[in-house]
Amino acid sequence: MDVWLRALTFSAGYNTSLVTLGAMLLGASAGMIGSFILLRKRSLVSDAISHATLPGLMLAFIVMAALFDNGRWLPGLMIGAGLSAAFGLWGVQNISERTRLGEDAAIGAVLSTLFGLGVVLITAIQAMNTGGQAGLTDYLVGSTAGMLSGEAQLIGVCALVLLIAIFMLRRQFLLVCFDAEYATTNGIPVQRIDTLMLMLLLAVTVIGLKVTGLILIVALTIIPPVTGRFWTDRPLQMVAIAAICGVLAGYLGVTLSSVRTGLPTGPLIVLSTFALFALSLLISPRRGIIAMLVAHYRFKTRVHLRQGLLAMARREAIYDTLTLRVLRRHDFIRRDHVPTPAGLAAARDAEHEEQLWSLYRSLYPDEAAHLDHLGLEPISDCLPPDMMMLLELRLHSPLRSAS
Structure with missing residues (x-):
């Protein structure tokens, strides 16, 4: 209990405090952009993006291990994950727009194909004669135990930039989410705004790989907005509540994982998010049970x-x-x-x-x-x-x- 109290008061060490702040900023960013994605009725796209990062991660590791003998460089892994996720997003949009298949079918096809490719690449990497491949599976469910302060700073800075960008563009996002045709008549480029929302979602997914993992990051973009929907009917208030829920989930998840060695950070963050959702489901004055x-x-x-x-x-x-x-x-x-x-x-x-x-x-x-x-x-x-x-x-x- 004393260890948890020290973590809650940011007195458990520099690295723990830095990771906690980074996770809180990540939760706020995921909650905000997830609210707009939820209002746009495209929440499943985040699932496809998160799973599409796996082959990019693995390919980036292979390239860096072959060229620099250091496949665990976080910025390089993020770039690879981002390119792979962008390719998956491009595939979902093109399949849904240029064929008779719906977006759900396109998401299923892209998600399963790219994730399967990533699993094959993990197996191939484990057979390589190089170091560092043992911890790659941590990107599936997240891991902060071995996170360096530079990595935590990078995650925190990226999350802060995303937070500012989402805050500045929130009104355009809301107008496109609720009435795309009216937004077009007002001179707002709906296609560009849609693409920008998805790119911000992609960025949140990529920077969240080290904290929650590619499988569980989707929970941070869906559960906090749904939790906020229990408390208000106003979209901007919903975005704010979702950001607060994301902050609390990151705060509780990271601090709980510091109580004992070996506790996974990503699952604890997701469980904290679900706890807030369950509490809202129970006691919300508007839609609670x-x-x-x-x-x-x-x-x-x-x-x-x-x-x-x-x-x-x-x-x-x-x-x-x-x-x-x-x-x-x-x-x-x-x-x-x-x-x-x-x-x-x-x-x-x-x-x-x-x-x-x-x-x-x-x-x-x-x-x-x-x-x-x-x-x-x-x-x-x-x-x-x-x-x-x-x-x-x-x-x-x-x-x-x-x-």
């Missing part, structure tokens, strides 16, 4: 209260247990089910409301169909005063009373 259960119970209670009052007004017997319990809770009936004076007054008001709603539906059926009242809201809260006056006059007119 608890909020939905409470809203359902309140709606059910209102329905039974309304039906109970209408039954009292029409002198009908009430047998439903929940309806009786709700009426007793509001002191509208006694324990022997006899209506109280307050209950009789509420029943008359409910019956009057029902008559007004019925008259409004008969006079204005089209307008009534667009009101989401379900007979539970007071009609005076849904209609303007002049309409209420008209309905009251029509309801109490002698001609209607005679009919």
Whole structure:
């Protein structure tokens, strides 16, 4: 526990603190660009990009090992991964645009082919007579145990640059995500913006290889935006919440991995991301499970209260247990089910409301169909005063009373 507390307070060592900051910046970048990709409905593209980095990594290692006898140089590996991922992205776009196959089929084809090629290259590298190949599989699930301070600084700088770029272009991204045609009429080059979003996603994927690995980096670009969607309907707030979730996931994942030697950083970051998602799924006031259960119970209670009052007004017997319990809770009936004076007054008001709603539906059926009242809201809260006056006059007119 003391080790974790020292890591949480950035007092566990220079390298641990540097990696933690880099992972936090990476999480923020992934959450922000992932939000735009999610709004653009292209989240699976990140999966194809991440898996497409593997053959580039392996080829870069082979080339650097052959030329410089140092295949583990991180910038060279990132360049190879980036070129390979760009090729995979180009393949997905061309297959989906120039054939009858959908984007999902193109993603499946590119993902499986390039990842299979990468696995073949890993096997070939393990048979090579060169050093450094033993740790290449760490790029699959991430590893920070052997990360040098220079590598952590490179990741941090790249993540910070990406963060600034995403922040500056957020409005253009949002306009393209929600209405590409309107963006075109406003002079925004939609194709270029789409390409730029995907290139930023590619960059996040590449710089996240050392932290979370190519398999798990996709979780950082999908789960935080989905988590943010639980808390707000506003896109910019969703982007901010996704960035915060990415920061917290990187912070918790790296610090937890420092507690004991051998704990994998990437999986712990992803598990931290999922923990935030599960917590949001449970307690979110908008779409959380608890909020939905409470809203359902309140709606059910209102329905039974309304039906109970209408039954009292029409002198009908009430047998439903929940309806009786709700009426007793509001002191509208006694324990022997006899209506109280307050209950009789509420029943008359409910019956009057029902008559007004019925008259409004008969006079204005089209307008009534667009009101989401379900007979539970007071009609005076849904209609303007002049309409209420008209309905009251029509309801109490002698001609209607005679009919």
